[in-house]
Amino acid sequence: MAAFCNHACGGAWKKRGMELPFLKKKEVMALDIGSSSIKLLQLRQAKKGWELAKLGIAYLPPEAIVDGSIIDSMTVTNTIAALVKEENVKTKDAVSSLTGHSVIIKKVSLPAMTEEELGESIQWEAEQYIPFPMTDVNIDFQIMGEVAAGKGQMDVMLVAVKKDVINDYVNVIREAGLNPVVVDVDSFALENMLEINYTFAPGENVVMVNIGASITSISILVGGVTAFTRSIPLGGNQFTEEIQRNFNITFKEAEDIKLGHVKGRFEQSELNKALGSVSSNVAAEVKRSVDFFLGGNPAVIVNKIFLSGGGVKVAGLKETVQEKMDMIVEVANPFNGITCNPKVFDPEKMKDLAPHFGVAVGLATRKLGDR
Numbered sequence: 079m080a081a082f083c084n085h086a087c088g089g090a091w092k093k094r095g096m097e098l099p100f101l102k103k104k105e106v107m108a109l110d111i112g113s114s115s116i117k118l119l120q121l122r123q124a125k126k127g128w129e130l131a132k133l134g135i136a137y138l139p140p141e142a143i144v145d146g147s148i149i150d151s152m153t154v155t156n157t158i159a160a161l162v163k164e165e166n167v168k169t170k171d172a173v174s175s176l177t178g179h180s181v182i183i184k185k186v187s188l189p190a191m192t193e194e195e196l197g198e199s200i201q202w203e204a205e206q207y208i209p210f211p212m213t214d215v216n217i218d219f220q221i222m223g224e225v226a227a228g229k230g231q232m233d234v235m236l237v238a239v240k241k242d243v244i245n246d247y248v249n250v251i252r253e254a255g256l257n258p259v260v261v262d263v264d265s266f267a268l269e270n271m272l273e274i275n276y277t278f279a280p281g282e283n284v285v286m287v288n289i290g291a292s293i294t295s296i297s298i299l300v301g302g303v304t305a306f307t308r309s310i311p312l313g314g315n316q317f318t319e320e321i322q323r324n325f326n327i328t329f330k331e332a333e334d335i336k337l338g339h340v341k342g343r344f345e346q347s348e349l350n351k352a353l354g355s356v357s358s359n360v361a362a363e364v365k366r367s368v369d370f371f372l373g374g375n376p377a378v379i380v381n382k383i384f385l386s387g388g389g390v391k392v393a394g395l396k397e398t399v400q401e402k403m404d405m406i407v408e409v410a411n412p413f414n415g416i417t418c419n420p421k422v423f424d425p426e427k428m429k430d431l432a433p434h435f436g437v438a439v440g441l442a443t444r445k446l447g448d449r
């Protein structure tokens with residue numbers, strides 16, 4: 079299941095030799111640079127499975143990262159540097175990821191060939207599927223499943239990421255004094271997160287929905303492997319904006335009300351109505367994606383939906399998705415299979431933070447030789 083991650087944007091760096099000087103080092107830190115906060119996480123391999131070593135979160139002002147683009151790189155850099163210092167992280171090697179409109183992921187059918195052959199011809203093969211000039215993107219790929227001998231075509235997952243966006247993220251990490259060893263994609267990190275925390279029955283297929291502050295990514299995992307992924311510019315910010323619009327207040331005031339920091343200013347039933355309308359939009363987008371996927375893959379049965387991201391903390395969201403999809407919906411716990419020492423990591427706090435750390439946990443499972 080983890081295979082794709084080896085090849086995602088990180089693979090592009092590898093081909094260019096960018097990570098070679100760091101290959102001897104064992105530990106990596108995961109840095110999930112989200113638009114509302116930066117999440118830092120380190121795992122260590124325990125005798126049985128994984129153990130949580132470091133965890134920290136630092137909030138960003140809303141204008142620092144907008145629509146997945148870094149606007150205020152100085153603030154992002156300083157926030158990363160302060161977080162790394164506060165958490166006393168020893169390694170400098172950072173694994174991060176991207177999502178949103180700068181990342182294009184497409185499953186395509188290409189003439190059967192070896193991985194090596196495809197590596198040589200990928201630029202040319204990918205051109206017709208990627209809506210950006212080839213010179214502007216880093217391309218990576220994964221051949222899906224076995225290629226039957228004598229069969230003419232094979233399924234390939236193409237990943238294209240805009241170079242200028244990768245560069246912006248790499249630069250803030252570098253400016254913070256770290257080594258950006260791999261840049262991955264959120265949805266593949268989430269796939270890895272599920273893999274280490276949950277076991278799936280053969281033939282069990284799931285939808286993974288991560289609702290961040292500005293972006294919701296939806297992936298469908300078939301046999302544990304990402305078969306479809308899509309990201310939409312809809313997330314926690316839209317809930318806040320709906321409250322802002324309905325009650326004619328500032329974004330900051332609306333966010334404080336949404337987070338429950340300010341209580342009793344407006345009727346709860348009115349607030350629930352505003353939140354409910356955005357939850358319905360999220361549920362409709364999930365349904366649209368799943369219906370689209372199943373339209374092209376009628377033999378596949380999707381059994382379950384996992385939710386993650388800070389957006390899942392909106393009261394009633396899970397139930398709205400459940401109603402719309404008529405499917406089991408579960409909030410994924412990225413620490414489900416990870417040993418967390420309660421003396422170091424307060425269980426109550428961990429419960430509150432868990433939805434935010436899905437991507438970071440997936441990124442942190444990277445280890446030496448896995449890059």
Ligand SMILES: Nc1ncnc2c1ncn2[C@@H]1O[C@H](COP(=O)(O)OP(=O)(O)OP(=O)(O)O)[C@@H](O)[C@H]1O
Pocket residue numbers: 111112113114115116289290291292293294313314315333336337386387388389391392393433434
């Ligand atoms: N208790 C809560 N109730 C409702 N929403 C919440 C709560 N706590 C956090 N959120 C929302 O969760 C969102 C942040 O989630 P997350 O950390 O997953 O986003 P991000 O990674 O920073 O954003 P993105 O991935 O979109 O760039 C914010 O919109 C925040 O308002």
Ligand SMILES: [Mg+2]
Pocket residue numbers: 110111112113290291437
């Ligand atoms: Mg995020």
